[in-house]
Every structure is written in structure tokens, then in C-alpha cells.
Amino acid sequence: MLPGSPAVPRRPPPPPAASQRRELPIFQARGPLLSQLRGLECAVLIGETGSGKTTQIPQYLYEAGIGRQGIIAVTQPRRVAAISLATRVSDEKRTELGKLVGYTVRFDDLTSDETRIKFLTDGMLLREAIGDPILRKYSVVILDEAHERTIHTDVLFGVVKAAQKKRKELGKLPLKVIVMSATMDVDQFSQYFNGAPVLYLEGRQHPIQVFYTKQPQSDYLQAALVSVFQIHQEAPSSQDILVFLTGQEEIEAMTKTCRDIAKHLPDGCPQMTVMPLYASLPYSQQLRVFQAAPKGCRKVILSTNIAETSITISGIKYVVDTGMVKAKKYNPEIGLEVLAVQRVSKAQAWQRTGRAGREDSGICYRLYTEDEFEKFDKMTVPEIQRCNLASVLLQLLALRIPNIVTFDFMSKPSPDAIQAAIEQLDLLGAVERKEDQLVLTPLGRKMAAFPLEPKFSKTILLSPKFHCTEEILTIVSLLSVDSVLYNPPARRDEVQSVRKKFISSEGDHLTLLNVYRAFKNVSGNKVGCSEDPRVSPLSLCLAAIQLSMPMESSRSDTANIRRCLAHSLFMNAAELQPDGTYSTVNSHQLVAIHPSSVLFHCKPSCVVYNGLLHTNKCYMRDLCVVDADWLYDAAPDYFRRKLRAAKN
């Protein structure tokens, strides 16, 4: 019921002595590697997992005096990785974390004037670039895990390339760029960085046998179940199994089925302990996958793609890959996110396979035929080509990029997606045309200061007008933490009944506010007491205070809060139709209230929502009941245009 904890970094194993650092495969290559890197502006470094590249390269550079004039930055897609790597490297250097070696992630900065090796999230370096587009603090930027192609890494490619060029023109200290990746996309990286040399590092991956099915499988769940129990009957009980499935619902159902079957196994068959693993699972339950099963008992982990990259489990001998993943696509025409079960890419399949060979040789069962595999896409489509670009566009404009359409993307987003993002920012009042160039308005510049989606930044910035800044800050903070109302299928009734106590007939935003107020009372009035530091009310308050916003409370007047939401979410409005369905004001799309909404069983005549998600149906999520009049007041021009369009 209450906020679940974030993935707190686990303390890494004790630092290896200098001799152990020398045993890493990469140590053999130290000399030649350094002499090459010393002379290069750009390099692409390819290394398997376990090569030690992420922990050692920054140290080698530092020890060899390369880049000592500035800071060596190492970016990571995930906070946990940035923090644990910094901890690891500072231990190896036998220094205190935050001195020579430090890290910066959102709301958590452990660096000092002495810091020379800095681990940070890719998004964080991008944010720093807004204040300093040529990254003058840094002498070296290492973009790690580049093959993951997160939207932030992709934008950083363009930013560091531009910074490098600019610094050269200005005759400043050169910026060295090192792209680190697993064995894919090599040519693309090298080409993009003007033919940068590719250096290969030996890994320490163990051999993995890969098996395909002989026939295509019509039911991958059934096939997975059969595989698990076949392995279970044949393999020694100390060898654990990791199964890749697509989502929470599916994983919970399969967990139950496996447990039921495991209860009725024939004599002589080992015990089995089945554990689900997905991101919205509370942290305490996620932790269970790291505990070794008792002797004579096999661990079977049923996971989403979270175990592909974010969570590494030791002791996995068998991987069962269904070849399916649930992933988001974005349709810019109607601003619709589609979440659908689809085939993985070849790269993803290899990533999954690799999870079987971390400590010893492994075995991977692919529940598809080799012919099917050959038809998979080579790479996963980069995130920048399948999501809403409003946030990124706002950041690029804050970076004063002269022209978004000609920005040097490694993989260009579609013109439609860029256009949709421009329109979205225009509706929010964040952009304007000046001398035929798109620039931020003063409001847009303030919006870029918040580490939030533009529509939520706008809501906060509007809140003083409605005298409800305190409430809006709370609501926006809670919206950004997905575990406030943790709701696993098994405990759904229980959660629903608890939530009933706090339900507001005015919608989900106000229900969240009620929950928070109740939580605050029982937990001793600590503002910002959310266990999840990612977006705490406190940290957003700080951002608001920096913009000198008055911290007013509307107290029991919820109409003002709803007015404020209507004024910032007017482009996400839907009206009840005579036939009982809902239709969006913007594109007359047929939509429904998501079952997780407190308004699911209600029929308010007019609502605004945070976003649409298409799964089996097109659902509105996070709704607030509003007056139709407020919408018109919020954006008269917009609604006049809509009316005209409707008449034509």
C-alpha cells in the first residue's frame, strides 16, 4: 500500500587488491590501449560483459595522466549502476567515495572539488549540458552501455560531438569521447564519430549452448512451463533457471501454476522455489532473487526484461527465452502510446542468452525455431524513435540547438514525431517562432528547469495562479513514483478496499493527495518521507523555491486544484458521449477509463487525463473530473480551432 523502496544499490564485493585488478582480462591490453587512447579524439571500445572496461578504463586514463586537466565522466543509463560503479572504483583506489571518485544522479550528488572520475546517469550529463553546452569541466566523456541506445545517450551523442567541434574551434582543451558498447552496432558508432577506430577487448564470458525448438510454438507460456519442468527433472538442483516473460500479470499467473505443479512432483524430484521478478514488485520481494535456494532446492526466476540489463542474478545455469517482450511504441498522429507484446530483437535475444554464462558455462533454450530467429530485427529500435519527444525537444531547445530538424542524431526520429512534440510544447506555451526559428518562451525556459515531463512542469508553474502550489507539488511528486498504490493481482481486493478510504469522487489526482495526507499524518508529518528519492515532494519544492514560487495551500478547496489541472491538461480532455463511451476532445478518439482509476465505475461528463495507453483498448490513465467551461477558459483559441475543424 505504501510507497515501495527504490532499487538501492547493493554494496559491491570488497575491493580487489592491486593484484586482482591485474588479473582482469583487460589488464593485458593496458599498455597498447592507453597509447592508442592517448592519441585519439574518439574511440569505440567493444567489450563483453566481465571485461572490466567500465571500472578499469577510467582508472587507467587517470593513472596515465590522460585527461587530468579536467574531469573524466562515465555515463550510465541507470542510477544504481552509476552509484555502485563509483563505490567500486573509489574502493579500488582506496579513497573515500565523493573525493577522487564520485557520482551524480538526480537529487543525489556525491562529488567534490577533488573529484576527477565521475560516474553519472546519461540524463544527468544531458542536464548539465544545458548550463554548459561545451562541457568545459570535462576532459574525457565515456558513454558506457551505448548499445542500449537510451534516449539520453542518443541525444548525448550529438551533444558531445558538437562540444568536441566547438572546443576545437575555440582552441580550448580537446574533449576525448569514448563510446563503450557490447558487440553490436559497431559500424554505426564508428561512422557517426567520423570513422573513430574500434578497439576490441577480450571478455570473460563462459560458453553457452543455445538450443532452438524444432517447431514454432503457438503458446509460448505453455512451452516455457514444459521447458522449466523438463530442466527441473533432469538437471542437478543447484542449477537455477531464469525465464524471460513479458509482464506482471503473466508472471504472477505462471508463478502460481509452477508452484502448484511443484507441489505434486514425483518422489526423488528436487524441490523448487519459484520467484517472480518485475520492476513494480516491492524492493523486499525483488531482493529474494539474490538469496540462494536451500540445498536440494532449485531456484526458478520468472522475470520481465528487467533481468536483461538492470538486475544481474548469480548462479543462473539455464535461460529460457520466450522471445517475447512487452514494449512501448508511440503513434505521433494521435499522441498515443501503444504497449504491446512483440518479438525481441536478435540483440536482445543474445543479451538474454548471456545471462546464463556469468560464472560458468550455461545453456539457453530459445522457444522459437532458428528460422524464426533469423527473421527477428537485428537491433531493438532506439528509444528515440519510439517515444514522445516533448521532453527531449524541450531540453534541446534549452541547449539552444539552432535547428532541431537538422540536429545530428545518430538515428533520426521521424518528422511526424518531431512535429507532434513541437505542437505539444506550443500548446503548453513553451515555444515560439522568432525569425523563423523555434525558441523557448520564458515559461518554456522555466519548464526546462524541472526534472519532469513538460506537462507536469507546466502544472506546477501554473499552480500559484490557483493558490494550490503545495497540493500540486505533492500530486506531481506522487504521480512520478509508481509504487504509491502497489497493486499486485493477488492482493487486488485488499488494496482496493484500503484505497476506498481515500477515494475522491473528483478523480485520481485528488485521491493521491488524500493518500499522501493520511500517510503524512501517520508517519509524523515528514514532508518528503517517500522512500523513493527519485521524486520526493521535498526535492520538487526546492526547484519551486528556486523559481521563487509562493508555497500556498488551497486547503480543502479542491476546485482550485482541478482548475489548475484543467488549465495544464486541456489538450488531454475527454467527454462522455450519449452512448456512454468517451471521446477525446483533441482527436475524437474512442477511449475508456482505465480499470485502475478510481473513476472506473463512474461516468463523469468531462475529464482530463495524464495520458493514453493502448493495450487491449485505448485507456485514459490518471483522471480528474473538470467542468467543460474551465477547459474553454484555459485555451479559448485551441477550442475555437477544434470547433471549426469539427464543423468542416
Add this chain to the structure above:
DNA sequence: GAGCACTGC
């Protein structure tokens, strides 16, 4: 009428 991959600022 009935359901939510994964990150990140």
C-alpha cells in the same frame, strides 16, 4: 466494462 515493459531528468 476489467488491467499496468523498462529506464531517467
